[in-house]
Structures are given as structure tokens and as C-alpha cells.
Amino acid sequence: MTLTLLVTALGLSALSGFVGLFAPRTRLSDILSAILMVTAACFGFGAALPALFTETALVTAFPWPQAGGTSFGIDALSAFFLLPVFVMGALGSIYSCAYWPASKHRNAPRMRICWGLLISSLGLLVCARHAFVFLLGWEAMVLTAFFLIVGDDNSQQGRRGSLVYLVASHCGTLALFAFFILRMNFTGSFDLSEASMLDGSLPIAGIMFGLVLMGFGIKAGFMPLHFWLPEAHAYAPSHVSAMLSALVLKMGIYGIVRAISITTHIPQTWGLVVLALGAASSLLGVAFAIAQHDIKKLLAYHSIENIGIILLGLGMAMLGRSLNNPLLLFLGLAGCLFHVWNHFVFKSLLFFGAGAVLHATGTREMDRLGGLVKAMPLTALFFLVGAVAICGLPPLNGFISELFVFLAMASSLKTPLGLVALAIPVLAMTGALALACFSKVFGVVFLGSPRSRLVDKAHEASPSMLVPMAAMALLCVFLGFFTSLFVPAIARIAAIFATDIDVPQSITQSFPFVPLQLVFALLLVLCCVIGIGLLAKTLRARRSMVWDCGYEVPNARMQYTAASFARSIVNMFRFFTGSQESVGKIEGHFPLPAEAHDKASEPVLDRLVLPGFRILEKASTFVKRFQKGVTQNYILYILIGLLCLFATLVPYDQLWKLLAGSQ
Amino acid sequence: MIGAIIHVIVIVTVPPLLLGLINKFEASLVGRRGPVLLQPWHDLVKLLRKEVVLGKGTTWIFIAGPVASIASMWLAACLLPLGGMPPLISFEGDFILFAYLLGLGRFFTVVAALDTGSSFEGMGAARDVRFSCLAEPGIFLGLLSLAKVTGSLSLARMLGDTLGAMTFALAPSVVMIVLGHFIIMLAENFRIPFDDPKTHLELTMIHEVAVLDHSGPLLALVQYTQSLRLLVTASLIAQLVLPAQLLGAALLNAGFAAMILILAGCVGLIESILARIKMARLPHVLTAAILLCGSGFILIMR
Numbered sequence: 001m002t003l004t005l006l007v008t009a010l011g012l013s014a015l016s017g018f019v020g021l022f023a024p025r026t027r028l029s030d031i032l033s034a035i036l037m038v039t040a041a042c043f044g045f046g047a048a049l050p051a052l053f054t055e056t057a058l059v060t061a062f063p064w065p066q067a068g069g070t071s072f073g074i075d076a077l078s079a080f081f082l083l084p085v086f087v088m089g090a091l092g093s094i095y096s097c098a099y100w101p102a103s104k105h106r107n108a109p110r111m112r113i114c115w116g117l118l119i120s121s122l123g124l125l126v127c128a129r130h131a132f133v134f135l136l137g138w139e140a141m142v143l144t145a146f147f148l149i150v151g152d153d154n155s156q157q158g159r160r161g162s163l164v165y166l167v168a169s170h171c172g173t174l175a176l177f178a179f180f181i182l183r184m185n186f187t188g189s190f191d192l193s194e195a196s197m198l199d200g201s202l203p204i205a206g207i208m209f210g211l212v213l214m215g216f217g218i219k220a221g222f223m224p225l226h227f228w229l230p231e232a233h234a235y236a237p238s239h240v241s242a243m244l245s246a247l248v249l250k251m252g253i254y255g256i257v258r259a260i261s262i263t264t265h266i267p268q269t270w271g272l273v274v275l276a277l278g279a280a281s282s283l284l285g286v287a288f289a290i291a292q293h294d295i296k297k298l299l300a301y302h303s304i305e306n307i308g309i310i311l312l313g314l315g316m317a318m319l320g321r322s323l324n325n326p327l328l329l330f331l332g333l334a335g336c337l338f339h340v341w342n343h344f345v346f347k348s349l350l351f352f353g354a355g356a357v358l359h360a361t362g363t364r365e366m367d368r369l370g371g372l373v374k375a376m377p378l379t380a381l382f383f384l385v386g387a388v389a390i391c392g393l394p395p396l397n398g399f400i401s402e403l404f405v406f407l408a409m410a411s412s413l414k415t416p417l418g419l420v421a422l423a424i425p426v427l428a429m430t431g432a433l434a435l436a437c438f439s440k441v442f443g444v445v446f447l448g449s450p451r452s453r454l455v456d457k458a459h460e461a462s463p464s465m466l467v468p469m470a471a472m473a474l475l476c477v478f479l480g481f482f483t484s485l486f487v488p489a490i491a492r493i494a495a496i497f498a499t500d501i502d503v504p505q506s507i508t509q510s511f512p513f514v515p516l517q518l519v520f521a522l523l524l525v526l527c528c529v530i531g532i533g534l535l536a537k538t539l540r541a542r543r544s545m546v547w548d549c550g551y552e553v554p555n556a557r558m559q560y561t562a563a564s565f566a567r568s569i570v571n572m573f574r575f576f577t578g579s580q581e582s583v584g585k586i587e588g589h590f591p592l593p594a595e596a597h598d599k600a601s602e603p604v605l606d607r608l609v610l611p612g613f614r615i616l617e618k619a620s621t622f623v624k625r626f627q628k629g630v631t632q633n634y635i636l637y638i639l640i641g642l643l644c645l646f647a648t649l650v651p652y653d654q655l656w657k658l659l660a661g662s663q
Numbered sequence: 664m665i666g667a668i669i670h671v672i673v674i675v676t677v678p679p680l681l682l683g684l685i686n687k688f689e690a691s692l693v694g695r696r697g698p699v700l701l702q703p704w705h706d707l708v709k710l711l712r713k714e715v716v717l718g719k720g721t722t723w724i725f726i727a728g729p730v731a732s733i734a735s736m737w738l739a740a741c742l743l744p745l746g747g748m749p750p751l752i753s754f755e756g757d758f759i760l761f762a763y764l765l766g767l768g769r770f771f772t773v774v775a776a777l778d779t780g781s782s783f784e785g786m787g788a789a790r791d792v793r794f795s796c797l798a799e800p801g802i803f804l805g806l807l808s809l810a811k812v813t814g815s816l817s818l819a820r821m822l823g824d825t826l827g828a829m830t831f832a833l834a835p836s837v838v839m840i841v842l843g844h845f846i847i848m849l850a851e852n853f854r855i856p857f858d859d860p861k862t863h864l865e866l867t868m869i870h871e872v873a874v875l876d877h878s879g880p881l882l883a884l885v886q887y888t889q890s891l892r893l894l895v896t897a898s899l900i901a902q903l904v905l906p907a908q909l910l911g912a913a914l915l916n917a918g919f920a921a922m923i924l925i926l927a928g929c930v931g932l933i934e935s936i937l938a939r940i941k942m943a944r945l946p947h948v949l950t951a952a953i954l955l956c957g958s959g960f961i962l963i964m965r
Contacts, residue, residue, distance in 0.1 A: 371780070373722050384724075384774075393767040394735075394760065402763075407756045413811045418964050421807055425800035425957075428762070432799040435770055436792035443777025443788070449720055512754035519738055519752060519760065526734035531726070534880060537715045538726060546718035546781045546876050549865060560777070560785025568793045572946075 003060050005047035006074055006082075006127065012040035013089055014120035017113030020102065024109050030097040033112045037093040037119070044086035044123065051079035052489045057496075059193070062133050070130035071191070076492040077261070080337060081126045081254050084344045088247050089119035091348070091468035092239045098464040099355055100237055111148060111237070118144040122247060126254060131180040131190035138176065138251075142169040145248055149236040161231030164605070168228035172218030179211040179259070192258060200266040209270055212259045213277075220252025222281040222311055226304045227605035230292075233300035234364070238355025241296055242348040245303045250340050253310055257336075260318060261497045268322045268417070275315030279426045282308030286433040287573035290440070290566045291600040294364045295354045298441060299347065302390065305430060306343040309405060310336050312423060316408035317497065319417065326503045327411050327510075333497060334490045334511070335404030338483060342397045345479065346389040349472035353383035356461035356469070357445060361454045366562040368452040369445045375458040380446040382469040387438040389476045392431050395520030397479035402431070404511070433569065440565045449556040481520060484513040563598045570598075578603040670748050674740040678890035679703035681897075681927055688931040707887060713879035718779050721876075728775025729877060729884035732768035736891045739764040743898050744819045746905070746919025747912030755816040758806045762799065765851075768888065769795055776873040783865050787873030790942075794850055794857070794869070797949035801847045804956035805840045808963045809903070812837075822902035836959040841900055843955035845929075848896040850949055852889070855934040857945055867939075897926045 016036035020029035051058070051074045059073030074082070093115060102108035121144060125137030146169075149162040184190055187198050198205055217225045229249075233241045256274075260266065285304030292298040316332030319325075356379045357372060358364055373380040389396040406427065412420040450456070461469075491508045494501075548554045570579055578601055584594025626633070683700045690697025699705070717725060741751040742761050750757075773792055776784035809821040813828045829837060850857045853870040865872055874885045901922035910918060940948060 371720070373724070388767075388770065391766070391770060392763060393770060394763055399760075399763055403756060403759055406759045407816070410756070410807065410810060410816055413807070414814065418811065421811075422960075424807055425803045425953075428799040428803040429796060431763070431766065432792070432796040435766055435773075436796060439770055439773040439777070439788070439792060443774055443785075447722070447724060447774065447778040448780030510755075512756065515752050515754045515757075516760070519741075523734055523738055523764075526737065527727075527730055530730045530734060530884075534715070534726065534730070537880060538717075541715040541717045543719050544716050546720070546779045547783060548781065549783070554781070556780065558782045559780050560782055560789060565785060565789045568789065569796060 002047050002050055002074060003058055005043050006123070009040045009043035009047060009086065010120040010123045012043060013037055013086075013116050013123070015116065016040060016093070017109070017111075017116035020109050020112045025102050027097075027101065027103065029102050029109070029112075033116070034090075034093040034097055037116065038090045040119070041086035041090035044082060044089075047074065048079040048082040048086070052076055052083070052486075052492075055492065057193075059129055062128075062130065064130075064132060067130070067132045067190075070133050072124070072127045072133050073129050074127050075496060076489055077254075077257065077496050078126045080489060080493060081250065081340070082123060084250070084341060085119060085122045085126065085247060088243055088344070088348060089115070091471060092243055094464055095239045095242075095352055095355070095468045096237075098462040099239055099359055105152070107152070111151070111240075114144040114147045115243075118148060118243070122251065125251060129192050131184070131192065134192060135173070135176065135180070138173060141248065141251065142166070142173065145169075145240075145244065148240040149232050149244070151235075151237045151240065155235060157231070158235040161228075161235040165228045165232040168218050168225075172215045172225075175211045175215030175218075176255075179208055179215060182208055182211070192262060198263050200263045200270070205263060206267075209259075209263075212256060213273075216252040216255035216259070217277075218252070219248065220256070220307050220311075221249050221304055222277050222307050223284050223304065224604050224608075226281070226285070227602055227609050229304060230288075230297045230300045230602055231605075233303070234294055234297040238296070238351050238358060241300070242351035242355075245300065245351060246344040246348040249303060249307060250344065253307070253314070253336070253340060256314065257497065260314075260321075261499075264500065266318055266321050268319060271315050271318035271322055272420075273315075274311050274318055275420065275423060278308045278311030278313075278315055279423050280308070281305065281311060282430045283426055283433075284573075284576055286430050286437060287569075288577050288600070290433060290437045291570045291573070291577050291579045291598075293366055293562055293598070293600070295357065295366055295441065295445065296351070296364055297600075298366075298437065299350055299354060302434070302437065303343070303347060305434065306339065306347070306390075309402065309427070309430075310339045310343070312427065313337075313339060313401075313405045313408060316405070316412065316420075317494075319412070319420065320408075321498045321501060323415055323417070324501060325411075325415060326501050327507050328408055328415070329498055329501055330490070330494055330503045330507050331404055331408035331411060331511075333494050334487070335401055335408055337490060337493065338397075338404060338486070339401035342389070342401045342476075342479060345472050345475045346386045346396075346398060349382060349386035349469055349476065350390065352465065352469045352472070353379055353386060356465050357458075359465070360458040360461065363454050366441065366444045368454050370448045370451040370556065370559065371446070371455060372450075372458055373446040375455070376446075376460045378466055379461050379469065380442075382466075382473045383446065384442060385473040385476055387442045389480075391435045391438050393435075394516075395480050395523050396476045397483065398476075400480060400483045400516070402427070403516075407511075436566070436569060440562055444560075444562045444565065448559045451556055451559065451561070481517055484511075487511070487513075567598075576603075578607075666748050667751055670741075670745060670751055673745060673748075674737065674891070674894070678887065678894045679707060681894055681923065682890040684924065685927045685931045685934075688928055689935050692931065692935045703886070703890065707883045710878075710883035710886070711880050715880055716878050718781075718876050720780055721778050724771075724778045725775050725876075726881065728771045728778075729874075729881045729888065731771035732888045733884050733891070735764040735768040736888050736895065740891060740895050742818055743895060744823060744902055745898060746902070746917075747915035750819050753817050753819045758810075758816070758818050758821065761818060762802060765892075766795075766799075772873060775877075779876050781876070783872050783875055786866075787869060787871070787875070790869045791873050794945065794949060797946055797953065798847050798850050801843055801949065801953040801956045804953065804960050805844050805847075808836060808840055808956070808960040811960070811963050822899065823905075823907040825903055826906045827908040833963055836962040837903075839955045839959040839962075841903060843952045843959065844900050844903075845926075846948065846952040846955070848900065848926075849930070849933070850945075850952070851896050852893050852930075854930055856937050856940040856948065859934075859939050867942075893927075893930075894923070897923055901926060 016033045020033045023029045057075030062070045062072045064070045121137045121140035128134035146166045221229045282305045289301035313332045313336030320329030389398040392398040392402040494503045583596045682703045687697045773788040776788040813824045858869040
């Protein structure tokens with residue numbers, strides 16, 4: 001029953017885009033595919049929710065004769081990642097009805113088809129139990145996401161961003177192919193379940209772990225494999241950026257979790273490596289984020305930071321497995337997985353909000369916006385909820401998952417690996433930097449007064465854009481209060497992740513949900529009470545000038561811009577981010593106009609990857625000698641090839657016997 | 664039940680008294696009589712009676728700023744033990760909730776400052792978040808060391824049991840942590856040597872300028888939150904240095920009150936003696952505090 005629902009859901013979502021081909025360029029096609037996608041999501045929920053809360057894992061055959069029969073199925077871990085897939089699919093297609101309507105965009109049919117195929121390939125990938133099915137889903141995801149990122153073919157930056165994404169993803173897929181083939185050689189099967197466990201203490205397992213980190217790491221986007229992320233997110237349409245950030249990155253995390261779950265005897269170094277990667281990604285990710293001026297690039301770098309936090313939780317879970325410590329395992333895994341969900345919720349909310357701003361004003365540059373809260377009050381409110389959630393502030397859901405990660409790291413104090421707790425101040429600093437970053441974004445974009453004329457034509461987002469944002473904001477609050485409902489699911493996933501460690505009930509119940517709910521409720525109640533106390537006076541409030549130090553004509557250009565707000569923090573991290581600042585000279589009594597520039601670049605892409613590819617290009621120019629376009633040369637190559645092939649057919653041993661016998 | 668009510672009464676009424684004490688002490692150091700002890704309370708009541716004046720172009724976020732900071736600060740105060748009185752809400756890991764509640768207040772203060780659209784508040788907001796980035800790791804390092812010493816992750820046991828659980832060899836580490844926390848306390852409360860609470864020169868203020876345009880009841884909330892923040896951050900240190908095992912509950916309360924008075928006296932003394940450090944050097948002082956707490960942590964981990 002569950003599997004039937006799952007197959008129906010995957011099939012419906014794949015078909016949802018094709019429906020729009022019957023009535024192109026009209027609103028009807030948008031609405032039809034949105035309805036189909038929502039129906040597919042309902043079926044998907046029906047399949048995933050029971051699998052999340054029941055014990056059994058269901059597996060069925062996926063017909064692939066040449067591979068000797070493959071399988072796919074659903075268990076608690078797959079269901080955990082499947083739920084966000086369908087939620088995102090449904091909400092994203094509702095959002096794109098207004099954001100990328102068929103009446104205004106020529107390629108809307110292609111976008112809808114690729115969206116549907118992307119959702120079903122994500123579902124297939126998460127439910128795969130055989131390497132071939134997994135790779136099929138993975139490749140389909142990479143290709144459909146590529147077509148979605150390109151969006152409007154007209155922008156050169158969009159093409160470059162999508163090409164970098166494609167090449168990076170395929171480098172990762174190459175590593176994945178190597179991983180699966182090596183695994184087949186050592187375990188004899190391509191299965192992704194307990195049937196093919198590998199001992200982690202073998203040296204070859206270390207190489208395989210490196211391949212896993214490379215392959216899934218490029219997709220997950222932790223440092224230093226993150227270089228494709230910022231451009232792809234910034235230039236893609238906003239619902240596609242939301243999908244990339246919320247789901248596609250998490251498929252890298254899913255892959256790492258699945259690969260670790262089918263390995264036994266994990267050495268401690270693996271957990272420490274993942275922890276180090278997580279700490280570096282979170283701190284450097286937010287340092288890069290704070291230097292950006294483009295809303296979507298900033299959100300993209302923030303995704304890197306949140307992937308770092310997820311990796312910190314995963315690293316603690318892996319250390320829990322190595323040290324045979326169920327508390328570390330549970331807390332780390334809960335932090336990792338809950339942060340996957342929470343990041344999905346608030347990052348898609350923020351990208352939808354950024355898309356609404358882009359749709360209304362036509363620009364992503366923060367320094368040209370300002371005062372949008374008056375034209376777009378609801379969008380601003382939902383964006384504020386997303387910003388508070390992403391900073392990990394109570395009473396929303398970001399705090400719960402960060403608390404899990406903090407507790408996991410603090411619990412390591414009782415183990416011999418106590419120095420691991422040094423990651424806690426790193427995470428604390430990351431949290432403070434994230435607060436700086438998002439107060440900057442919200443303040444500069446929505447508050448104050450408009451910094452340019454682009455804000456004049458801003459209008460509130462249409463209902464089909466507001467509904468997904470409202471749903472995500474409500475989900476933030478709901479998960480903040482009621483995450484305890486999903487703890488049994490985490491316990492089940494812990495059983496899948498670490499088959500040899502049993503997490504007792506006492507540990508799964510040990511997280512202090514009840515005091516937290518009490519504090520959150522008191523917080524909201526106190527705020528309401530004080531607000532109501534002030535209400536009478538506020539309604540009669542007088543308006544007056546803001547303090548301007550006696551200057552007669554203040555204007556909007558005198559406000560703090562995003563660059564000025566973040567300048568001192570950016571200076572602290574200039575060594576890592578490579579951002580450059582040039583300030584024009586103001587000299588003399590009647591100075592000429594001068595400009596100040598602040599440029600944020602992507603150092604790994606510009607200094608490592610692109611020069612590396614250029615060196616490869618130069619090194620392979622010798623091949624040009626063989627490809628001059630002269631047909632006679634090509635015929636010669638064919639002749640040589642044929643001669644070599646014939647040479648392999650000669651029975652050498654008989655010839656040798658003949659020659660030796662005739663002597 | 665009675666203890667909880669007394670706890671709530673203390674955290675609601677004492678903070679402005681603490682501020683009045685510091686002002687009185689500073690005045691007596693320079694030979695003045697100084698304002699009445701209850702002057703901050705008189706000021707708060709006067710401000711609450713005034714009308715609300717909002718800046719042109721500000722929105723509901725301007726009001727949300729002070730409201731969110733006072734609500735989060737009160738809840739943070741509920742998480743702390745005060746002398747012999749246990750905290751109202753306590754669980755393993757509540758020190759993280761404590762730090763993030765302070766962060767919630769800071770977020771809304773900064774966002775309310777940016778709402779005014781004035782460059783002064785923007786400057787204050789930028790400085791506020793910049794120094795908090797450096798203060799957070801220090802607090803966490805100090806609290807982590809206490810967690811290692813006491814083996815517990817709840818503030819009540821971390822602060823109460825440290826002196827009892829530690830050996831003599833760990834004493835220098837605890838001293839370093841107390842010093843580091845004291846520097847961070849001065850930074851969080853924007854006192855000398857980080858910021859002069861009495862100055863209103865626009866280019867030199869940090870926190871004062873972030874809340875420059877609040878007036879009337881909103882200013883009352885802001886000033887009250889300032890004093891409550893002082894009590895909360897001082898309690899972290901005061902509770903730490905009290906030997907909880909040796910004293911009974913009543914003596915603990917008296918000792919706690921005495922420690923708070925001593926800390927207030929230190930703050931007043933530093934304000935009267937030192938001048939404010941150059942703005943460019945302030946990150947160095949905070950880094951010194953991080954290093955102090957970090958060295959304490961590493962020594963304890965050995």
C-alpha cells in the first residue's frame with residue numbers, strides 16, 4: 001500500500017509538468033500543473049508519514065534486466081528526506097504560478113516539466129536501494145536542476161553559473177561512480193542496505209570515505225567544495241534557488257548518511273574530519289555571507305554555513321558510533337536531521353521572500369532597496385520570521401536543532417575526546433555572525449527609507465506567492481514548539497544509521513522539550529502582554545523627526561548601507577574572503593565626485609578551480625595535433641585502429657609453436 | 664512556590680536599584696552626594712507616564728525592539744540561580760538558551776535601530792553586532808570550562824557547584840575565567856572601558872546611539888533592560904565565586920547580595936578611574952577575554 005502510494009506520487013509529479021503542454025501561455029497550465037503536483041504531494045505524504053513512524057522497511061523490485069534486478073524501497077531515513085521533497089514540490093509550484101507565469105515567460109513549460117521531473121528524481125534517489133537506481137535518480141536530478149537553473153537563457157551570468165554547476169556536479173558524480181564500483185569489488189553487491197556492509201577499518205574503506213566526501217560533498221556544498229553554489233543560487237529563478245538550497249544540497253547529506261550507515265567499525269578520524277569540515281564551513285560560510293551585497297548570493301553562502309552545522313551534528317553522530325556512545329549518537333543525529341528539516345523550512349521561506357522582492361523591484365542589490373516594509377508588509381513579516389529562525393533564536397525551530405548540536409558537542413566533555421568541545425565557541429561565533437548578517441539583510445532591504453527609485457513601483461506579492469511563505473512561516477513556529485513529535489522517528493533512523501548501537505528510551509526522552517516549550521510560550525505571552533500594555537499609547541502616538549544632529553536636510557542616502565554595516569566584520573575576515581575595498585580620494589577644498597567600491601569574490605572558484613581548469617586545457621592542447629581536420633589523417637587513424645584490432649585476433653601461441661617447431 | 668515569587672520580585676525590582684547604587688558610588692568617589700538611590704525608579708515612572716513619540720517612517724518594528732529585549736531579558740533572568748534561590752526554569756543545556764535569549768533581544772534592538780533610517784542608529788547597530796561576535800565565544804568557553812569541572816550542563820549546577828567540585832590545582836583556571844567573564848560583562852553592558860554610558864556624543868556611542876530615538880515608555884523599557892542586563896551578567900560571576908557547599912540558604916542569599924554589591928563597586932571604580940579605550944582597540948580587549956577563558960578551558964581539560 002505504502003509503496004503503491006509512493007510510486008503514484010513519483011509518477012504524478014513527473015507528469016505534472018507535461019500537463020501544461022496542452023494549454024501553453026495561459027494561466028490554466030500553471031494552475032493545472034500546480035494542482036497535479038499538490039496531489040502528488042498528498043500521495044507522497046501518505047507514503048512517507050507511515051514509513052517514518054513504523055518500524056518496518058519496505059523494499060520492492062525495480063525492473064532493470066541488464067543489472068540483474070535492482071530494488072527500491074522506503075524506510076525511516078528515506079521517509080525523513082522524502083517529506084521535504086514533496087512539501088517543496090507542492091509549495092514551489094504554487095509559488096511559480098505567480099513568479100514565473102506562463103503568460104510572461106516563454107520557457108515556462110520547460111521549467112514546469114523539469115520541476116516535475118526533478119521532484120520525482122529526488123524521490124527516486126532517496127528511495128533507491130541499489131546503486132544503479134541511486135545513480136539514475138542522481139543524474140536525473142543533476143540534469144533537470146541544470147535546466148531549471150538556466151531559467152531565462154538570456155543572461156550570460158546565468159549561463160556561466162549553470163555551467164559551473166553542471167561541471168562541478170559531474171565531477172562529483174564521477175567520484176560516486178568510483179565509490180560504487182570499488183564497493184562492488186569489495187562487498188560483491190551494489191545494494192545500499194545492510195546486505196552489503198563494509199568494515200570501516202580497512203584502508204580501502206578510507207579511500208572510499210574520501211570518495212564519498214568528494215562526491216556527495218560537491219553536491220552538499222561544504223567548504224572547499226562550495227564554489228558552484230553562490231552563482232547557481234544567485235542567477236537561478238527564486239523558486240529554483242529555494243529548491244537547490246533546501247533539497248538538492250540535502251541530497252549530498254543523505255548520501256553521506258546512507259554511505260556511513262552501510263559501513264561498520266568507523267574509525268574516529270572520520271568523525272573528526274567531518275567535524276572539522278563542518279566547523280570550517282559554518283564559520284567561513286557566514287564570513288563570506290556577510291560580505292555580499294546580493295540578497296540571493298548572501299542566502300547561498302548562508303546555506304553553506306547551515307550545511308556546516310548539519311555536518312557538525314553528523315560528525316558528532318559518527319564519533320558516537322566510534323566511541324560506542326549512544327548519547328552522542330542520538331544528539332548528533334537529531335541535530336543533523338532536524339537541522340536538515342529546519343534549514344529546508346526557513347531557507348525556502350527566505351528565498352521565496354527574496355523572490356518576491358526581486359519580482360516587485362527588479363533588483364537583487366540590497367543597497368538599492370530599503371523601506372519595503374511599507375509596500376510589502378506581509379512579505380516583510382514572513383521574511384522576519386525566516387530571519388529570526390535562521391539565526392537560531394528562540395522561540396523558532398532553528399534554536400531547537402542548534403541546541404541539539406550544541407548538546408551533542410557539550411556531551412563530548414565526558415568522553416576522552418573532550419577537546420572536540422572547542423567546536424562550541426566556533427558555533428557560537430557563527431551564530432553571532434549570522435545574527436549580524438540577517439539583521440543587516442532585513443534592516444537594509446525592508447526598513448529605513450528607499451535608497452533608490454526602484455522601490456517606487458514595489459507592490460505586495462500576489463496571494464500565490466504569499467501562501468507558500470505563510471505556510472513555511474507557520475511551519476517554523478510549529479516545529480519550534482512541537483519538534484518532540486518527531487523524536488521517535490529519529491530513534492528509528494538512529495537504529496538504521498548504527499545497527500550495532502542501541503539507543504535506550506531514557507536517552508531519547510532526555511531532551512528538555514517541556515521546559516523549552518514553557519519558555520517559548522512565556523516569551524510570546526510576555527511580548528503580547530507588554531505590547532497590549534503599550535497599545536493604547538501607541539495608537540495615539542505623535543510623529544516627529546528622527547534625530548539628525550541638527551542637519552536641516554537629511555536624505556535617504558545618509559542611511560547605513562549593507563556594506564557599511566558589515567564593513568568592520570568583513571575586515572576581520574578579509575584574509576579568507578578575499579574581498580577588496582577601494583575608496584576614492586577626496587582631496588582639496590572643492591573635491592571631485594569619488595566612488596568607493598567593495599567587491600566580494602569567490603576565492604576557491606577564481607583562484608583554484610578556474611586556473612586549474614585552464615592548466616588542464618593548456619596541457620591537453622597536444623591533442624590538437626591529431627585533429628587538424630585533414631580527412632586523410634582520420635582514414636589513417638581508422639586503418640591503424642583496424643590493424644591493431646586484427647592483431648589481437650592472431651593466435652600468437654600457435655604461431656610461436658609453429659615457428660619454434662620448424663626450428 | 665514562595666521562593667519562585669521572591670525570585671520574580673527580585674528580578675523585577677532590584678535592577679534599577681543596582682544602577683542607583685553604582686551611580687551613588689561613583690558620585691561618592693569624586694566627593695559628590697550624588698542622586699538618590701531610587702532615582703532610576705523615579706526616572707522610569709516619569710518616562711512611563713509620557714506619551715509615545717515615534718519617528719517619521721518607523722513601523723511596528725520600532726516598538727518590537729524594546730518589547731522583545733525586555734521579554735527575553737526577563738526570561739533569561741528566570742534561568743539564573745540567585746544566591747540560595749534556585750532558578751525558576753532549569754534543565755541540561757539551559758546556558759545555551761540563556762545566551763540565545765540575549766541574542767534575541769540584541770536582534771530586535773538592532774533591527775529597530777535600522778528601522779529609523781538614520782545613520783546614527785545604523786552606526787550603533789553595526790558596532791553592537793560587531794562586538795557581540797567577539798563576546799559570544801568568550802562566554803561559551805567560560806561556561807564550557809565550568810561544565811567540565813562540575814560535569815553538568817545546567818546553569819544552576821555549573822555556577823553553584825564549581826567551587827565545591829574543583830581541586831586546588833584548577834584554581835588559576837577559575838580565576839582566569841572569572842576575569843574573562845568580568846571583561847565580557849563590561850563589554851555586554853557597554854560600560855567603561857568599552858563605552859561611556861554618560862556620553863551622548865554621537866560618534867562615540869555604541870549602545871546608546873542604537874536606541875537614540877526611543878522616548879517615553881519605550882525609553883523606560885530600554886533603560887530597564889539595560890539595568891536588568893547588568894544584574895543578569897553580574898549574577899553569572901557572583902554565583903560562581905560563592906562556595907555553595909559551605910553556606911546555608913540564608914547565608915548564600917546574603918553572600919550573593921554582597922558579591923553583587925562588590926561587582927557593582929568594581930564597575931563604578933573602573934568607570935571613575937579609567938577612560939574609554941580607543942574604538943579600534945576594543946576588539947583586542949575582547950580577544951584578550953576570549954584568550955583568558957580559552958586558556959582556562961584548556962588548562963581544565965588537561
